[in-house]
Amino acid sequence: MATLQVNGKPMVFEAEPDTPLLWVLREQLGLTGTKYGCGIAQCGSCTVHIDGAAVRSCAVPLAALNPNQKIVTIEGLSADGSHPVQKAWAALDVPQCGFCQSGMIMAAAALLAAKPRPTDADIDAAMSNICRCGTYNRVRAGIKQAASQA
Amino acid sequence: MLHHTEVSRRAFLGGSAGLVVGFHVGQPGAAFAQASPLPPEVNAWVVIRPDDRVIIRIVRSEMGQGTLTGLAQLVAEELECDWAKVSTEQPTPGQNLARNRIWGNFSTGGSRGIRESQDYVRKGGATARLMLVQAAADEWKVPASECRAANSVITHLPTGRRTTYGKVADAAGRLTPPAEVPLKDPKDWKLIGQPVLRLDTKDKLTGAQVYGMDLKLPGMLNAAIKDCPVFGGKLKSFDAAAIARRPGVKKVVAVGDSAVAVVADTWWHAKTALDALPIVWDEGANATASSAAFAAVLKAGLDAPEAVAGNSNGDARAALAAAARTVEAVYAYPHQNHATMETMNATARWTPTRCEVWTPTQNGEAALAATSEASGLPAAQCEVYKINLGGGFGRRGAVHDWVRQAVAIAKELPGTPVKLIWSREEDMQHGRYHPVTMCKLKAGLDAQGNLTALHMRISGQSILAGVFPQNVRDGRDPVVFQGLNASGPEASIGYSVPNLLIDHAMRNPSVPPGFWRGVNLNQNAVYLECFIDELAHATKQDPLAFRRKLMAKHPKHLAVLEAAAKGAGWGTPAPAGVYRGLAQTMGFGSYVAACAEVSVSPEGELKIHRIVAATDPGHAVNPQQVAMQVEGSFVYGLSAALFGECTLKNGRIEQSNFDSYPVMLLKQMPKVETILMPSGGFWGGVGEPTIAVAAPAVLNAIFAATGVRIRQLPLQQQSLKKA
Numbered sequence A: 001m002a003t004l005q006v007n008g009k010p011m012v013f014e015a016e017p018d019t020p021l022l023w024v025l026r027e028q029l030g031l032t033g034t035k036y037g038c039g040i041a042q043c044g045s046c047t048v049h050i051d052g053a054a055v056r057s058c059a060v061p062l063a064a065l066n067p068n069q070k071i072v073t074i075e076g077l078s079a080d081g082s083h084p085v086q087k088a089w090a091a092l093d094v095p096q097c098g099f100c101q102s103g104m105i106m107a108a109a110a111l112l113a114a115k116p117r118p119t120d121a122d123i124d125a126a127m128s129n130i131c132r133c134g135t136y137n138r139v140r141a142g143i144k145q146a147a148s149q150a
Numbered sequence B: 001m002l003h004h005t006e007v008s009r010r011a012f013l014g015g016s017a018g019l020v021v022g023f024h025v026g027q028p029g030a031a032f033a034q035a036s037p038l039p040p041e042v043n044a045w046v047v048i049r050p051d052d053r054v055i056i057r058i059v060r061s062e063m064g065q066g067t068l069t070g071l072a073q074l075v076a077e078e079l080e081c082d083w084a085k086v087s088t089e090q091p092t093p094g095q096n097l098a099r100n101r102i103w104g105n106f107s108t109g110g111s112r113g114i115r116e117s118q119d120y121v122r123k124g125g126a127t128a129r130l131m132l133v134q135a136a137a138d139e140w141k142v143p144a145s146e147c148r149a150a151n152s153v154i155t156h157l158p159t160g161r162r163t164t165y166g167k168v169a170d171a172a173g174r175l176t177p178p179a180e181v182p183l184k185d186p187k188d189w190k191l192i193g194q195p196v197l198r199l200d201t202k203d204k205l206t207g208a209q210v211y212g213m214d215l216k217l218p219g220m221l222n223a224a225i226k227d228c229p230v231f232g233g234k235l236k237s238f239d240a241a242a243i244a245r246r247p248g249v250k251k252v253v254a255v256g257d258s259a260v261a262v263v264a265d266t267w268w269h270a271k272t273a274l275d276a277l278p279i280v281w282d283e284g285a286n287a288t289a290s291s292a293a294f295a296a297v298l299k300a301g302l303d304a305p306e307a308v309a310g311n312s313n314g315d316a317r318a319a320l321a322a323a324a325r326t327v328e329a330v331y332a333y334p335h336q337n338h339a340t341m342e343t344m345n346a347t348a349r350w351t352p353t354r355c356e357v358w359t360p361t362q363n364g365e366a367a368l369a370a371t372s373e374a375s376g377l378p379a380a381q382c383e384v385y386k387i388n389l390g391g392g393f394g395r396r397g398a399v400h401d402w403v404r405q406a407v408a409i410a411k412e413l414p415g416t417p418v419k420l421i422w423s424r425e426e427d428m429q430h431g432r433y434h435p436v437t438m439c440k441l442k443a444g445l446d447a448q449g450n451l452t453a454l455h456m457r458i459s460g461q462s463i464l465a466g467v468f469p470q471n472v473r474d475g476r477d478p479v480v481f482q483g484l485n486a487s488g489p490e491a492s493i494g495y496s497v498p499n500l501l502i503d504h505a506m507r508n509p510s511v512p513p514g515f516w517r518g519v520n521l522n523q524n525a526v527y528l529e530c531f532i533d534e535l536a537h538a539t540k541q542d543p544l545a546f547r548r549k550l551m552a553k554h555p556k557h558l559a560v561l562e563a564a565a566k567g568a569g570w571g572t573p574a575p576a577g578v579y580r581g582l583a584q585t586m587g588f589g590s591y592v593a594a595c596a597e598v599s600v601s602p603e604g605e606l607k608i609h610r611i612v613a614a615t616d617p618g619h620a621v622n623p624q625q626v627a628m629q630v631e632g633s634f635v636y637g638l639s640a641a642l643f644g645e646c647t648l649k650n651g652r653i654e655q656s657n658f659d660s661y662p663v664m665l666l667k668q669m670p671k672v673e674t675i676l677m678p679s680g681g682f683w684g685g686v687g688e689p690t691i692a693v694a695a696p697a698v699l700n701a702i703f704a705a706t707g708v709r710i711r712q713l714p715l716q717q718q719s720l721k722k723a
Helices: A021-028 A084-092 A101-114 A120-126 A136-149 B006-013 B016-020 B067-079 B093-098 B118-140 B165-173 B267-276 B291-301 B316-322 B364-375 B401-411 B424-429 B463-467 B521-538 B543-550 B555-568 B623-642 B691-706
Strands: A002-006 A009-013 A047-050 A053-056 A070-072 B041-043 B046-048 B054-057 B086-089 B147-150 B153-156 B161-164 B221-227 B234-238 B249-255 B259-264 B279-282 B308-313 B325-333 B345-351 B354-359 B382-386 B418-421 B437-445 B451-460 B499-506 B579-587 B590-600 B606-616 B671-676
Touching: A002 A021, A009 A021, A021 B267, A047 A101, A053 A101, A084 A101, A084 A136, A101 A120, A101 A136, A120 A136, A136 B623, B041 B118, B041 B165, B046 B118, B046 B165, B054 B067, B067 B086, B067 B118, B093 B364, B093 B382, B118 B147, B118 B153, B118 B161, B118 B165, B153 B165, B161 B165, B221 B249, B221 B267, B221 B401, B221 B424, B234 B249, B234 B259, B249 B267, B249 B401, B259 B267, B259 B401, B291 B325, B291 B437, B291 B451, B316 B437, B316 B451, B316 B499, B325 B521, B345 B401, B354 B364, B354 B401, B364 B382, B364 B401, B401 B418, B437 B521, B451 B521, B521 B543, B521 B579, B521 B623, B521 B691, B543 B555, B543 B579, B555 B579, B555 B590, B555 B606, B555 B671, B579 B691, B590 B691, B606 B623, B606 B691, B623 B671, B623 B691
Parallel strands: A002 A070, B054 B086, B221 B418, B354 B382, B451 B499, B606 B671
Antiparallel strands: A002 A009, A047 A053, A047 A070, B041 B046, B046 B054, B147 B153, B153 B161, B221 B259, B234 B279, B249 B259, B308 B499, B325 B437, B345 B354, B345 B418, B437 B451, B579 B590, B590 B606
């Protein structure tokens, strides 16, 4: 039995210690908002927050985590889609297919938490998530809009 | 009479397992979880609930391109309903089959979603409106001509009596549809042409959106698969006993004659067990195939005597021989993977009498056909539930190889739903790749620098030969000439050349081809637009002025080019160190052009600052969605130009994931300014055409900046240090 604190709740489940957090979230905990895109921490679709930092959950084995760490997934970012990033995303119609957007939103939210007024260079550096539909310019605009309204 | 019959309602509700699948945008699960019977439809396209909610049925797949919202706008425009009350649902391919294809073609590719169905979906909306108005008039015992519908409210003009769509929908659904259904004049459109927000955003922001990969059915198992890494190779043997005791493993199965799958309780267990499975392949005849060896085949095709002409006028060969001056260049464009963010996946449940598949697909009907074939059951005993797509770009349309695999695996576990997910590595190495081609262009110029002759020889892969070989006649693949055709509403060339020959020497490697966003327009626009730029420079003419001389008879091509050039300030000084390049083409029924601004550092580092893009799609249903498609197409097109290449070595694709197949990132993205200039009178697509002008505009700007002419993509293999 393993325990993790996810979206404010203790979660008890069974998984081998080498299971990546991504697959624990998706398969043991049913939190499928966090996506599998590459499995090698390249694309960022699996981005979650661990103690507030954006982390690529496909590259974090269960064994590297402890029950005191606060894990937040897209499902726990806000109760009702009201996080400033989610609101800005809705207003600007940022997503296209949307598959990468959970990770994109989690990366943006972590950036804004660390730097409430990010520069373009800050956004360039923090937002290395891959989007194949091509939402990048609206992602940038969305971060700026969320920053202005936070 | 169009009735929502008990049979179709039951089909719509699906089996109990369908309960977890939601098709109502914004209401996951609603369509299937609905216990009470659905209210009757007004017609196939429109359902109106007693509380006035409007449900518009959409059968083209939404994969991010916005077609769902655009199609709903088309229906709603004619329906005269309250847009705020609109949601959508997706009939299944099985329902379409059962109702004699009442919803028409499900195929979603070639930027055809809106332009190919605009007429009949608008008629669907207009028909429903006429029936709703008639139902109200019947109730009031007044002529329908005295009634008007607006915003889901019907008013009897002489008396001011009012009712709502929801109140008369049931009666309307019982009426015989009118024979004559006039459509609005475009000048009267209120919703078409408006930049309304998408209908399908909310769930994409909270993790609630269910993609194929996220599906969960009761009792479901998970599968991971490995196909022979060499194209055309076979599975020789595997040692299932070696992984039988790994956690969660249920079964190891051969899939067809070339693949093996592990079925387990979780996908992680299946995937890791598969990685540990000893497999022996029979690599077959393609075991030594390589891109390098095939390049020699392509090169030979450039001068082969046998070729199929796609567009010709005058006598290009004679005119070239007589020309005062000739210019020649050879270009090359590589294989590329679609790399959808969501890898291929499908969930299948098979019994001896029924097969169901849940999958992200660009063509539900083709997925149903694949399900029927793979299951050995007639299509009427099969069903496909389309699940949200994490990208498509052409990969999920023509060939449903992953569906066939999922069904084959499910057949080994009758009654148990099995979800097959491809790893990124499997997805990268078993794609349906952008075709590989080379092109030799030879131009004849007179003493004044006028273009008198052009021979464009394309050598290389045919998509049709790999995907729809029955459509290749006498060695001719018409799709090869996309954007280069003499005339026509789809993809015609924008230049008049007195002596012209564009021909194709088909050369097909072992790498399977596919339709890849932009299709053949991608490389054809690079070839022609970069070469035209070469000719302008060779004759010391301004690239815009040089093009203008050839475009007098192509006013729509020219208009977008002029607009892009003007929008970027062509002819005025660029910022210090910034250089401009132009490109134009026509494809998917639309006219597009781009002007790119780039700078290149002394070390050869490229920065793309801005691209101004002009599009004339005839009619533009939703300008904001068009702008998103232009921006998105540039990410796809520039990823291809900058990085995209799949290479074959020892019969297999060398790239395996995003570390070896890099794509464009946010920090590399230029500003994009979209000029939308719908000239009316036709319907062009917008998902793909602009992708084709991104690369040549950037390449021409790079030449302006450096004097380096890039003729082989991707750019990352080339040095941009000043020539």
